[in-house]
Amino acid sequence: MLEFNPFICVVRSDAPYRTMADLVEAVRKQPGKLAYASTGNTTLQYMGPQLLFGLLGLKTDAALHVPYKGSGEATTALMGRQVDFQCNNLTTIASHIKAGAFRALMITTSKRFEELPDVPTSRELGWPDMEQIIGWSALYGPPGLAKEALERWSEVLQKLSKDVDWLAGNAKIGGIPGIMTPADTERYVRGQYELYDRLASKLRLKE
Numbered sequence: 001m002l003e004f005n006p007f008i009c010v011v012r013s014d015a016p017y018r019t020m021a022d023l024v025e026a027v028r029k030q031p032g033k034l035a036y037a038s039t040g041n042t043t044l045q046y047m048g049p050q051l052l053f054g055l056l057g058l059k060t061d062a063a064l065h066v067p068y069k070g071s072g073e074a075t076t077a078l079m080g081r082q083v084d085f086q087c088n089n090l091t092t093i094a095s096h097i098k099a100g101a102f103r104a105l106m107i108t109t110s111k112r113f114e115e116l117p118d119v120p121t122s123r124e125l126g127w128p129d130m131e132q133i134i135g136w137s138a139l140y141g142p143p144g145l146a147k148e149a150l151e152r153w154s155e156v157l158q159k160l161s162k163d164v165d166w167l168a169g170n171a172k173i174g175g176i177p178g179i180m181t182p183a184d185t186e187r188y189v190r191g192q193y194e195l196y197d198r199l200a201s202k203l204r205l206k207e
Contacts, residue, residue: 001180001188003170005135006090006109007048008119010102012078020105020125023085027062035064035083037074045074047199048087048133055127060203089135090174108133115174132195136178138185150182
């Protein structure tokens with residue numbers, strides 16, 4: 001495991017929803033009316049809101065899902081008022097939040113993100129299970145990778161975890177360093193697979 005990419009829900013800065021509670025109330029009161037953007041049914045931008053709907057006891061169509069070809073299009077759709085909200089990786093929309101175009105309502109990190117201290121975490125809002133929804137990247141090799149190679153890569157990554165420039169680069173784009181051992185990485189990735197496997201079954205994406 002290399003790093004984590006916070007998952008965050010946003011609306012336009014001029015939207016009437018000042019808090020996540022405001023947005024949730026609007027979704028409850030107007031089932032299927034509000035729209036959210038994603039980059040497809042098998043992506044975090046779709047799975048994240050769907051997990052939240054489940055935690056809220058709402059139906060999968062509580063808000064209208066509008067898929068786009070990429071994160072850029074999805075973000076542009078929110079800016080252009082084609083949709084009402086979006087949940088996405090922070091690195092994709094951080095510049096729009098900093099520029100004041102988007103208002104961030106919730107982040108799924110375990111504690112408040114240092115660069116966005118006013119944005120409450122999903123745990124603070126009563127949905128700790130949302131912490132499972134987060135972007136991440138890891139270094140992989142082929143099955144049967146030689147033990148020597150595995151150990152060498154582990155050594156390199158441990159050094160990287162203390163590299164000032166790498167840490168600064170992660171912070172600049174909104175990433176969180178998260179270098180893990182091979183064993184811990186395997187456990188984490190297995191948990192992620194099981195989470196999305198359950199969601200895919202619930203959302204009937206396997207059919």
